[in-house]
Amino acid sequence: PTVQIVSTRPFDGQRPGTSGLRKKVTVFQQPHYLENFVQALFDILPEQVGPLAGQTLVVGGDGRFHNRVAVQTILKMAAANGVGRVMVGRGGLLSTPAASAVIRKHGAYGGIILSASHNPGGPDGDFGIKYNIANGGPAPEKITEAIYARTRDIAGYRTLEGAADLDLDRLGTTALAGMTVEVIDPVADYAELMEKLFDFDAMRAWFARGGRxxxxxxxxxxxxxxxAVLEGLLGAPAGTVVNGEPLEDFGGHHPDPNPAHATELIAAMSGAGAPDFGAASDGDADRNMILGRDFVVTPSDSLALLAAHATKVPGYRDGLAGIARSMPTSQAADVVAQALGIPAWETPTGWKFFGNLLDAGRATLCGEESYGTGSNHVREKDGLWAILFWLNLLAATGESVESLVRAHWKRFGRHYYSRHDWEGIPTERADALMAALREQLPTLAGRRFGALEIAQADDFSYTDPVDGSVSSRQGVRLILAGGSRVVFRLSGTGTEGATLRVYLERFEPADGDHDRPTQDALADLIALADTVARIRELSGQTAPTVIT
Ligand code: VG1
Ligand code: CO
Structure with a gap:
C-alpha cells in the first residue's frame, strides 16, 4: 500500500465537548468526517506534544455501531502519518479505563478511544472519538482546542491506498505499511492492575461465604x-454478570447506570430475596452505580465513603494525598477530606481536569456526581474499579451497603443530593436561559426565598493549581446561607438540542434526619431553582426528563 493524500473540506462543529467529539452515527458516516478529525489530531500532536513518527498509539472503543469501521480507518491513517505501532484491543474493543491502563503500562504516546459513553448506540444512536495523552487521561483543553482549530482549515488527510482491512479478531502482530499493529487481549492488563489494588482473597471469601x-x-x-474478574478470578457464580455481552446497540437500551435507566437492576435489587450487592456500568465502562438491597447509593456519597474507608483496601493502605470532585458533585467528600486532614479539590465537570492533580500527587481519589469514580491507578473514571472497591469494603467489614452508608451519615452528616436534567431544549432557548441567569448574578447575593437566603452567586471559574490554566464559565452556582447549593450548567455530551442540568444539594448534620425521601428534602431548593432560572417558562417544558 502507498500513502495517499485525500483532499477534503472542513466540517462545522468538530469541537470536542466534555469528553471528546460526540455526534449521531449518521454524522460520522459522512465521507471524510472522521478522517478530518483524526488528521487534525495527527497534525497538531507534533507541535503540542512532540514528534509522532515511530511512536506507539493505543486504539479501541466500546464496541458500539461504527466501532469496527472507525478502527480500520484510524489504523490506515495512523500508518500513513508515520505512527510506529498501534496496540488495538481484540475486536477493536477497549473500555475507557482499560485504554487508560494500557497507555500507562506500555508507555504509549497516547490513545484514541471510540465511544459515546452513556449515550445510546446503533445506526440511529451516537458515536464518539476522543484523544488521551501519555498519562492515560483525556487530552487537556489546550489540545482539544488545537484539534478544533485545525479542523477549521483542514484541506487534506493522509491514508493508505489499496490496504485491506486488518483481522482484528485474532491476537498477534501484523504489519500495515511501515507500522506494526498489535492486537491485544483487551482485558488482561486491566485485570492485572485490579489484582494489585484489591484484596482478591477477601473478595473470593465473600462470594464463598454466600455473598450474592x-x-x-x-x-x-x-x-x-x-x-473475567468477578466470575473468573473471584469465583462469583456464573450469572452474577447480566447483560454481559457487548452489543452494537446495547440491546436498544440507554447504557447509563442511574436509577432512571437501569430500571431492570433497580427491580432486581428490591425485596427480601434480592442480592446483597448490585452494580452497573455504562457504555464505555467508566461509570458505576452502587446498590444495596432496596438501597441506592448516590455517586457523591460513594466517593466520600470510599475515601473514608480507603485504608482498608490494599492499594490505598497508606492513605490518600487528597480528594478531588467536580464542582457540581456534593460536598460530602470535602467533609471527609477535612476529617482526614487532606486537601479537597473542586474542578470543572469532566475527567480531564483531574489529570494534573493526579500526576502531581495532590489527589488520590476523584469523583463526579454523574456516577464517575476513580483514582490515580489510571487517568479515567473507572466503573469496575469502583465496584471492586465497594466489594472489597463489604468483604473487609462484613457490613452491608446500607449499613456502611448509614454509618457514614451518622459520622459525617448526609448531603441530600439530586440532579434534574431537562433534555431536548432547543439550543437557543437553553442559551437564553443561561444568559438570563448569568445576567442576574450580580444581584442575587442577599436575596431571600422563603426561609432560604442566597449567600453567594457566581459562574464557576477554575485555575488549575499545577499549570495555572484557567477554565471559566463552568456553571452557575447559587450557594445558600448554611451551605446548600443549586448549580446550573448545560451538558457538553449531548447530540440533540441542549440539556440543562440542575444540581441540588442540602446538608443534614450528623444528628439530623437522614430518612427523608430525597426529592422532599430538596423541595424548597427545587422551587428556588425554577423561580430564579425560570426553567419552565424559558425551556417550554413542564418537568425534568430525568431525575437522578
Ligand atoms: C457528563 C457528566 C460529566 C461526565 C461526562 C462524561 O457531561 O455530567 O460529569 O464527565 O458526561 O462522562 P455533561 O457535559 O453532559 O454534563 V462519560 O461516562 O459520558 O464519558
Ligand atoms: Co462513560
Missing amino acids: MRMDSMGAISGPYAR
Missing part, C-alpha cells in the same frame, strides 16, 4: 471485564 451480587453491564463493554 448482581452486576449489570447493560449490554456494553464492562461485560467481558466483569466476567
Whole structure:
C-alpha cells in the first residue's frame, strides 16, 4: 500500500465537548468526517506534544455501531502519518479505563478511544472519538482546542491506498505499511492492575461465604471485564454478570447506570430475596452505580465513603494525598477530606481536569456526581474499579451497603443530593436561559426565598493549581446561607438540542434526619431553582426528563 493524500473540506462543529467529539452515527458516516478529525489530531500532536513518527498509539472503543469501521480507518491513517505501532484491543474493543491502563503500562504516546459513553448506540444512536495523552487521561483543553482549530482549515488527510482491512479478531502482530499493529487481549492488563489494588482473597471469601451480587453491564463493554474478574478470578457464580455481552446497540437500551435507566437492576435489587450487592456500568465502562438491597447509593456519597474507608483496601493502605470532585458533585467528600486532614479539590465537570492533580500527587481519589469514580491507578473514571472497591469494603467489614452508608451519615452528616436534567431544549432557548441567569448574578447575593437566603452567586471559574490554566464559565452556582447549593450548567455530551442540568444539594448534620425521601428534602431548593432560572417558562417544558 502507498500513502495517499485525500483532499477534503472542513466540517462545522468538530469541537470536542466534555469528553471528546460526540455526534449521531449518521454524522460520522459522512465521507471524510472522521478522517478530518483524526488528521487534525495527527497534525497538531507534533507541535503540542512532540514528534509522532515511530511512536506507539493505543486504539479501541466500546464496541458500539461504527466501532469496527472507525478502527480500520484510524489504523490506515495512523500508518500513513508515520505512527510506529498501534496496540488495538481484540475486536477493536477497549473500555475507557482499560485504554487508560494500557497507555500507562506500555508507555504509549497516547490513545484514541471510540465511544459515546452513556449515550445510546446503533445506526440511529451516537458515536464518539476522543484523544488521551501519555498519562492515560483525556487530552487537556489546550489540545482539544488545537484539534478544533485545525479542523477549521483542514484541506487534506493522509491514508493508505489499496490496504485491506486488518483481522482484528485474532491476537498477534501484523504489519500495515511501515507500522506494526498489535492486537491485544483487551482485558488482561486491566485485570492485572485490579489484582494489585484489591484484596482478591477477601473478595473470593465473600462470594464463598454466600455473598450474592448482581452486576449489570447493560449490554456494553464492562461485560467481558466483569466476567473475567468477578466470575473468573473471584469465583462469583456464573450469572452474577447480566447483560454481559457487548452489543452494537446495547440491546436498544440507554447504557447509563442511574436509577432512571437501569430500571431492570433497580427491580432486581428490591425485596427480601434480592442480592446483597448490585452494580452497573455504562457504555464505555467508566461509570458505576452502587446498590444495596432496596438501597441506592448516590455517586457523591460513594466517593466520600470510599475515601473514608480507603485504608482498608490494599492499594490505598497508606492513605490518600487528597480528594478531588467536580464542582457540581456534593460536598460530602470535602467533609471527609477535612476529617482526614487532606486537601479537597473542586474542578470543572469532566475527567480531564483531574489529570494534573493526579500526576502531581495532590489527589488520590476523584469523583463526579454523574456516577464517575476513580483514582490515580489510571487517568479515567473507572466503573469496575469502583465496584471492586465497594466489594472489597463489604468483604473487609462484613457490613452491608446500607449499613456502611448509614454509618457514614451518622459520622459525617448526609448531603441530600439530586440532579434534574431537562433534555431536548432547543439550543437557543437553553442559551437564553443561561444568559438570563448569568445576567442576574450580580444581584442575587442577599436575596431571600422563603426561609432560604442566597449567600453567594457566581459562574464557576477554575485555575488549575499545577499549570495555572484557567477554565471559566463552568456553571452557575447559587450557594445558600448554611451551605446548600443549586448549580446550573448545560451538558457538553449531548447530540440533540441542549440539556440543562440542575444540581441540588442540602446538608443534614450528623444528628439530623437522614430518612427523608430525597426529592422532599430538596423541595424548597427545587422551587428556588425554577423561580430564579425560570426553567419552565424559558425551556417550554413542564418537568425534568430525568431525575437522578
Ligand atoms: C457528563 C457528566 C460529566 C461526565 C461526562 C462524561 O457531561 O455530567 O460529569 O464527565 O458526561 O462522562 P455533561 O457535559 O453532559 O454534563 V462519560 O461516562 O459520558 O464519558
Ligand atoms: Co462513560
